[in-house]
Amino acid sequence: MPDMVPTSQFEEEIRAAVVTPPAREEFVKSLQAHLIQQAASQRKVNRPILRRPGWVVVSVMVVLVIAILWIGPQRVMAAMRSLMGYLPGVGIVDQSAPIRVLAEPVTVTRDEISITVTSVTLTGDKTHLEYRIVGVPGSAYPDREDVMGCTTQEYLRLPDGTQLARIDNDFEPVPAGIDMATFIMPCIFNTLPGKTPENWELPMRFVPAPPNMTVMPVIEVSPLPQPSLTPEAATLSDTMSATPTAMVDSRITIIKEIETSDGYILVGQFPFQGPPGEQVHNGEAEIRDANGEKVAFTSPQDIDPKALGLDPNGPYWFMQFKAAGLAYPLTIRFSGFAIQQADPNATAEFTFDAGSNPQPRQEWSPNQDIQLAGHTLRLLAIMAESRNGYRFSFQGDPKVISADVQIDGYTPTGHGWGRGLNAGGFDVNISFAQFPTGVLTVTLSNLTVAGETLTWQGQWSPDTIRTDLPANLTPQPGLCLTVDSLAHLQPAPAYFANSKALFYEKLAETGTWGLALYNLDGSGRQVVTANGNWGALSPEGNTVVYSAQDNGIHLVDVNSQTDQVLQNAFGFDIHWSPDGTQIAYIGMGNGTINSAFIAKVDGSQVRQISDWSYETIISWSPDGTQLYFAVPFTGGTAWKVYSYEVASGTAQERFTIENGTPKFLNPKLSPDGNWIAYRGRDNSSLYLVRTDGSDMHLLLDNAGVVGVEWSRSGWLGVSLRQANSDESMIVLIKPDGCEVYMLPIALHGDLEGLFIP
Numbered sequence: 001m002p003d004m005v006p007t008s009q010f011e012e013e014i015r016a017a018v019v020t021p022p023a024r025e026e027f028v029k030s031l032q033a034h035l036i037q038q039a040a041s042q043r044k045v046n047r048p049i050l051r052r053p054g055w056v057v058v059s060v061m062v063v064l065v066i067a068i069l070w071i072g073p074q075r076v077m078a079a080m081r082s083l084m085g086y087l088p089g090v091g092i093v094d095q096s097a098p099i100r101v102l103a104e105p106v107t108v109t110r111d112e113i114s115i116t117v118t119s120v121t122l123t124g125d126k127t128h129l130e131y132r133i134v135g136v137p138g139s140a141y142p143d144r145e146d147v148m149g150c151t152t153q154e155y156l157r158l159p160d161g162t163q164l165a166r167i168d169n170d171f172e173p174v175p176a177g178i179d180m181a182t183f184i185m186p187c188i189f190n191t192l193p194g195k196t197p198e199n200w201e202l203p204m205r206f207v208p209a210p211p212n213m214t215v216m217p218v219i220e221v222s223p224l225p226q227p228s229l230t231p232e233a234a235t236l237s238d239t240m241s242a243t244p245t246a247m248v249d250s251r252i253t254i255i256k257e258i259e260t261s262d263g264y265i266l267v268g269q270f271p272f273q274g275p276p277g278e279q280v281h282n283g284e285a286e287i288r289d290a291n292g293e294k295v296a297f298t299s300p301q302d303i304d305p306k307a308l309g310l311d312p313n314g315p316y317w318f319m320q321f322k323a324a325g326l327a328y329p330l331t332i333r334f335s336g337f338a339i340q341q342a343d344p345n346a347t348a349e350f351t352f353d354a355g356s357n358p359q360p361r362q363e364w365s366p367n368q369d370i371q372l373a374g375h376t377l378r379l380l381a382i383m384a385e386s387r388n389g390y391r392f393s394f395q396g397d398p399k400v401i402s403a404d405v406q407i408d409g410y411t412p413t414g415h416g417w418g419r420g421l422n423a424g425g426f427d428v429n430i431s432f433a434q435f436p437t438g439v440l441t442v443t444l445s446n447l448t449v450a451g452e453t454l455t456w457q458g459q460w461s462p463d464t465i466r467t468d469l470p471a472n473l474t475p476q477p478g479l480c481l482t483v484d485s486l487a488h489l490q491p492a493p494a495y496f497a498n499s500k501a502l503f504y505e506k507l508a509e510t511g512t513w514g515l516a517l518y519n520l521d522g523s524g525r526q527v528v529t530a531n532g533n534w535g536a537l538s539p540e541g542n543t544v545v546y547s548a549q550d551n552g553i554h555l556v557d558v559n560s561q562t563d564q565v566l567q568n569a570f571g572f573d574i575h576w577s578p579d580g581t582q583i584a585y586i587g588m589g590n591g592t593i594n595s596a597f598i599a600k601v602d603g604s605q606v607r608q609i610s611d612w613s614y615e616t617i618i619s620w621s622p623d624g625t626q627l628y629f630a631v632p633f634t635g636g637t638a639w640k641v642y643s644y645e646v647a648s649g650t651a652q653e654r655f656t657i658e659n660g661t662p663k664f665l666n667p668k669l670s671p672d673g674n675w676i677a678y679r680g681r682d683n684s685s686l687y688l689v690r691t692d693g694s695d696m697h698l699l700l701d702n703a704g705v706v707g708v709e710w711s712r713s714g715w716l717g718v719s720l721r722q723a724n725s726d727e728s729m730i731v732l733i734k735p736d737g738c739e740v741y742m743l744p745i746a747l748h749g750d751l752e753g754l755f756i757p
Helices: 006-018 025-041 054-071 073-081
Strands: 084-087 090-094 098-101 106-110 112-121 127-134 155-157 164-169 179-186 202-210 218-221 255-257 263-269 279-288 316-322 330-341 349-351 368-372 375-385 388-395 401-408 412-419 425-431 437-458 500-508 513-519 526-529 532-537 543-548 551-558 563-576 582-589 591-599 616-620 628-632 639-645 649-658 675-679 686-690 697-701 705-710 716-721 729-732 737-744 750-755
Touching: 006 526, 006 551, 106 202, 112 202, 112 532, 279 316, 349 368, 375 401, 388 401, 401 425, 425 591, 500 532, 513 532, 513 543, 526 543, 526 551, 532 563, 543 563, 543 675, 563 591, 563 616, 582 616, 591 628, 675 705, 705 750, 716 750, 729 750
Parallel strands: 532 750
Antiparallel strands: 084 090, 084 218, 098 112, 098 202, 106 112, 112 127, 155 164, 155 179, 179 202, 218 255, 255 263, 263 316, 279 330, 330 437, 349 437, 368 375, 375 388, 388 425, 401 437, 412 425, 500 513, 500 750, 513 526, 532 543, 543 551, 551 563, 563 582, 582 591, 616 628, 628 639, 639 649, 675 686, 686 697, 705 716, 716 729, 729 737
16 A cells, blocks of 8 residues: 655645644733732742642643643743843842832941942842942051951841841842841951941832833743864964864853843853863954954853853853844854863972061062973062962963972962963962971972864854844944954054053063053163063153052163162052152052052152042142042942042042942043043943043943053053953044054053153
8 A cells, every 4th residue: 555645735734723823912921920920929838748639630731731732832931931031230030029129229327438238129039239338448458468357248137137148149038028128237348357337237128120120031042053163273383383182072052142222142151171181271252243243242240150050160151242233143253272281290399598587578580490391481580478478480481371389398278370371471379377488499290281272163143133223333422442443443643653652561581571661653662670560651751650569669760771769659550740740659568558649759758648448540630739539439330539639638529430340440531631531340441531420431342441541642542452362452542533543563561651742
């Protein structure tokens, strides 16, 4: 009997008979709202466990299956997924209960210290609280690294006395129906006993979230099959040549997406797995659209992997980008390299005499070559540190990553290391219960080196193209540069050639980081110091002031190369007064924790002008009568800007920077005294704001901003750090007309001074 072959007409009749009619939109929304309301109001009741007849269970299952088929499985899953959402600034939230917020900010002031609870968001799974502290004097904090202040955790107290503990960055959820709680801070973090008021209490009241609070759904993405790529062996220099390693799994998978108001957040994973016995360092990432255009992105800091059910130690990544004008699919690409041991059995030894009584910041400069596992390591410096230990600084070839260091006969209590990627230089810190003294034997082992260069890649497109976004990004007023426009910049005109710039860079001569002065065409390089940083170029461009490794402030005459130590001046973040007769800096030592000082350029008349802590200098007013500085809020991403009257010795509060980075604000005042430039919260953008706090706007968007310097002629110089690199590219900007130029690639350090007549 021949096989029956169904006709297309027969297939269509079957489909028509079993097709599930689409549920009405109002029904789906009603069902979703009902489920959420039921979940919010449901109480846990202890009931006896009763055995039900099998037919009851079967009936329930049949009803569920019919309901799912009628509504549609995808719609049911979407309704369930919508219980989890993303709230900017708060993170991943559970929407099973109505969201509530703080009714109004609460401030308590004691002994000129103010604590303000600025916002609280209550969801079904957590209580997210933001607070700020201002006014803590520097003397309240330890002035030594081996001394720790208060670490007692804050908590919430409910009206019945129940305490809700802090869990990571949030607190336990406030139960539904409770609209009041008290924020309890037993002590201000890291302050010394008796230095600040303790047992702070801030009463809070909660109200329903406003209707315009938008929670963005987190959508599960069905992984699309990605091609398994062979790791790409990048073109390496002779010193970086390596034998190709085995293939690795180089697929990227998008597992979740969040649709934001202007784009998307993608959550992805990929296996950072190298060949057997090797680790993998994941490095630079980039996104390009279907036209090959680079897509700027940031990594949101408010998403907790655990809230998404992910292993916090797993190989996950988060990318947020604007979607207007993008052509799909997007290609997401990561590059990195394998990390391998050069020779697990190789060791090397050297000795140095620490003396009978080594002191913190005492330094030795051996400049000694050491052979380890076929590589030459130069021991550049050894410095005693405050934690009863030493820091060893090494320079190797570009393949070298790190090595283990052990002082024979001593058991360390802690250790750490740091390096500049692909630079061959690294530091190793070791601390002990007591300083090792005398002639010490140091053993090096476990040299790790960079191996094969690897690449991971994947593609993504949204299920449907959004119609709520413009066809192209609308330029923001005042925005002069984005990551997309960097490739189209023109070189600086010849008339800049004789201007000067001061850079903090890695010096090829010594392998150390120091300061070098250049002409803006890349010529005339002059090393100012091989071991200093925080440099500042005088108004006339002929003198450099910098901070040495012991935080002592030095003055260098560029022409004569004389180096003068300023007595009684210790600190960093140094700024010249407009007439070149004074400096302002952030002082430290002798019980001072990063407070603002001014002094004459000969080191005399040192004066502390504030007693707060962790401040940053902005600059002097054009006439030199005022000094602007900023004080960070503890516990919040904000900075309070002050101006200090030099003659009267009084400080005036100006305004608050709400969107600056808490890491390194690097604010700089324009030479006309009208604008302050500062780094944004994403640690990559640059903003301008007037000195009265008005007209704040974006100047450079997500461009990798690090160094920021104004010249007296009104040009703004900015160093843009390249991803996973110690080098930067330098641009000049005239903000008024958005005139932008790129400086030669020979200028590649962090900009610390700019002289353009």
